[in-house]
Amino acid sequence: MESSSYIISPALDGDEAVIFVPGLGGRTKFVDGWNEPGLEPVIHRANWSEPMNVPSIEERGAALSSLVARSGVTDVVLVGHSMGALVCLEAGKHLERRLRGTVVMCQYPPHRTPLSPLAELPDRALAEEIEAPPHILNTTALSEYARLWRSEYRLLNRYLEADPRPLLDAPLIAVGATDDASSWNADSLNDWSQYTTEWLSVQMIAGGHQVVEQLPPETLREWVGKLRG
Structure with missing residues (x-):
């Protein structure tokens, strides 16, 4: 049995799921505000079960994909903020056809991110x-x-510094924030195209690195709908 993994809240139930993966610090309480009564689909939040245990990004991605596979979900959209976007990239390579698409927020692609x-x-x-x-x-x-x-x-x-990079067989939406050093440059965000065999859409929104915490739920669901087609 794995000593630590992601805890998904609310629990996965059904064939489809949208899962939010946070970045450093793991703040996800604001996700509750995305799930106002009557809004569909539900946005699930992923929290690492042992916050003081720090596994690699690759290990976190593998753990998340394993959890999704065991749940029976066959259609998943991953939404990752900052380092969580890289976890989604790693999870996506294991999910294969289960992955419908990924939203990466406030994160340049790995090869365009400085140490x-x-x-x-x-x-x-x-x-x-x-x-x-x-x-x-x-x-x-x-x-x-x-x-x-x-x-x-x-x-x-x-x-x-790792190589090679994952290549996903599902579309990507890369979201940048105009006042965020990690995502303000749309040209750099366009390089996410190197990580998917499908289409890429770059979206720019006003705000800084934590803009995800003020993101209107309608905006996120619009992106999810675009990925699902």
Whole structure:
């Protein structure tokens, strides 16, 4: 039995699913706001079961795809934010025909993403750089959070240096934010075309790296509908 994996909430039920995978820090509470009464499809959120256990991006992708396969879902759209977009890329290569499409938000494709220097910052400077919530900035546990963040950035850097890259057989929507250093350049986002045999659509929205937390549910469902055709 796997010691850690993703926990999907609400639980997967039926043939189709839309799953949101967060980036560093794992914030997903805002996903509840996407599931207002009467809105379909339901957006499921993926949380890592052991937040202080930091496996590789490849391992996380494999774990997520295994969970989807065991659930019986045969039509899945993955939505990944920041590093979560890379997890979706890795999960997608295992899901094969189960994958209907992927939305990657605030993340350049691996070969266009520079190695991150953030792992070398002091605790508070690192927390401020990634826009950590105020209650984390002022807690005595900040050093433990910072240790986790550094571990994830080191994993990210190792992943960015890896080769070969996954190639998905499903369409991609790459979403950039105009004030986000990780996704403001539409030309760089266009290079996601190298990771799919299907079509790519680049969408630009106003905001910074955490714009996903203010994303209107109608906008996300529009993208999901476009992927499903």
